[in-house]
Structures are given as C-alpha cells and as structure tokens.
Amino acid sequence: NAKRDRTGVVVWTAETATTHRADLRQLTELRTGIRAGHLRLHYQPLYRARSREIDGAEALVRWQHPQRGMLPPGVFLPDAERSDVILELTDWVLAEAVHQTALWHRAGFDVPVSVNLSAAYLAQDRAVPTILALLDLERLPARLLMVEITETAVLTRPDQAAARLAAIRAAGIRVAIDDFGTGYTSLGLLPELPIDELKIDRSFVMRMHDSPARATIIDSVIAIARSLDLTVVAEGVEDEPTAAALAEAGVDLLQGYHLDRPQPADQLESKFTQSSDG
Ligand code: C2E
Ligand code: CA
Ligand code: CA
Ligand code: CA
DSSP states (O other): OOEEOTTSOEEOOHHHHHHHHHHHHHHHHHHHHHHTTOEEEEEEEEEETTTOOEEEEEEEEEEEETTTEEEOHHHHHHHHHTSTHHHHHHHHHHHHHHHHHHHHHHTTOOOOEEEEOOHHHHTSTTHHHHHHHHHHHHTOOGGGEEEEEEHHHHHHSHHHHHHHHHHHHHTTOEEEEEEETSSGGGGGGGGGSOOSEEEEOHHHHTTGGGOHHHHHHHHHHHHHHHHTTOEEEEOOOOSHHHHHHHHHHTOSEEOSTTTOOOBOHHHHHHHHHHHHHO
16 A cells, blocks of 8 residues: 655555555454454355255355445455454354354254365464364364365465365365466466365356357366366356356356355255255
8 A cells, every 4th residue: 555765665645544544444343343243154055067956055254234234255355364354254254154054964954064264264273273173062074064275375385285274184174176277376286285176266167158268178177176086166157058068067066146146044044945855
C-alpha cells in the first residue's frame, strides 16, 4: 500500500493510508466476528461422475456479517491470509467441520468432508496434532476427513509440506491438491507428494466441451492421476455437457453449480436421506 520515493523512503499517501486503515478495520472486525460465532460453513457436495451419487462435501467458509449480510470468502480471506487471523479462522473451520461430519456419521451418513488448509496453517508445528486432537474429541474416523492444499502452498516449502502431508495421511486423513493446473511447476514434484486426490481447477473445466485445448489438459491430468493412483475431481462443473464429457474422460468426482451449490448442513442432510432411501 505504501509507496517509496526515489531515496527508498516509504511515503504514505492519504489514499493508501485510508485503504490500509479499512483493511485493518475489517481484519479486527473479522477477529471479533470469529469469536462472536459469526462464521458459517456451507457444504458443497461432490458427486460420483457416473452414478451421480454423493461421495463427499467440501466445507466453504462464509461470514455472516451483522450489517453486510452473508459474505463470501473472497471478501475477507485474502486479508485474513496476510495475517494471523487465518490461523484462528482455520481452527474454527476445522472444529466446525469435524463436529458436523461426526454428527452426520452418528446419524448414519458417512460423508467425507474436506477442509481447505492455507499454507500458513500447515506451516505450524501444531497443525497435525491439532487436527488429530479434534478427531479424537469428536470420535470421528480419520477416513471421513480430507484436507485440501493448493499447489502454491506446497511449492512454498515443498519438503516441509510433504512431511506434514505424510503425517496427515499416516493418521488416515486423505489429502487433495486443490486448484490443480494453476501452479505450473509442480508436475515433477507430484510423484513425491503424499496425496490421494487431484482437484482440477475450474478454469480448465469451464466450457471444456467447446475448447479442445482445455479438454486435452484434462485428459493429461487424468492420465497422470491414473499413473500415480490418484482420485481425480473436476470442480466448477456448470452444465450437463461438461459433466457428461468429464465422466466420459474418466474423471472420478464432479463438483459444481450444475450438480449442487454450497449450502448449509441441514439442507444437504435431506439429500443424504433421499440418496439412502434410493
Ligand atoms: P476453492 O477451494 O477452489 O472452492 C471452490 C469455490 O468455487 C467455492 O467458492 C465454490 O462456491 C465455487 N464454485 C463451486 N462450484 C462452482 C461452479 O460451478 N462455478 C463457479 N464459478 N464457482 C463454483 P467460495 O465458497 O467463494 O470459496 C472461494 C475460495 O475461498 C475457495 O476456493 C478456497 O480457496 C477459499 N476458501 C473457502 N473456504 C475456506 C476455508 O475454510 N479455509 C481456507 N483456507 N480457504 C477457504
Ligand atoms: Ca478447495
Ligand atoms: Ca479449488
Ligand atoms: Ca479456487
């Protein structure tokens, strides 16, 4: 935000100072909001590409702001990620997601739920012990929890990330690489990574049925995933031609508005009931 003059001295303009204050105010407000219980999780189901059965859900955070209404993560997460607030936010998300998944488990619905972990969270020594303590507290089988990490997060500190992910997997929690294809240097690293799943970024998925280039990229990702024995998820599936093409190409799971929007836990529950009733 600040600018430097020719001598390298940081110059604060009135404008940058105002923006900075606004960011700080929202960050402080977010911290207060987390503690006041204003965060919510919405769950977006993942469907098996062929049978179209629900095979999991991704937990996505929202901020139920007292004045501004339900805020999507794009509005507050980038600020949070530039500060320690992301750690507190992620602690809340993990606790809430594990609790909800355990409630579903006890109700007879074994739906694996995935949580997005930012790089800063994973970089903490306490990350893995914290997650394991939550599973223990809620008596949730580890196979019902998944974590999603972006390629970029892994690439920041590949050795440390790989060690952390290995510890997570050793406990029985599954690991997905999120937004796959957007961090182009990671291909060589992929065989070294202790992961279970690749989530193809929605930029490749959207309108793939009329873009041969995107379809080719998706075919390559599927081939790589097969050779490494990974599950392939396509996100951002917005129409049936795309869903059908992805199923045909061999993608395992589909996620996107065409199948379902992210929604509160209680709304999703009725769909589990429907699917178990046949
Ligand atoms: P993501 O992990 O890639 O999550 C998928 C995003 O795509 C979600 O946006 C979801 O609502 C949206 N989406 C799903 N289907 C479609 C579709 O068919 N078309 C389009 N255009 N979009 C679709 P959302 O909920 O706004 O989340 C945005 C991002 O914020 C997430 O992207 C993730 O990177 C981050 N995020 C969300 N919740 C958390 C969290 O609890 N912790 C962390 N660290 N990051 C989170
Ligand atoms: Ca994700
Ligand atoms: Ca994603
Ligand atoms: Ca994304």
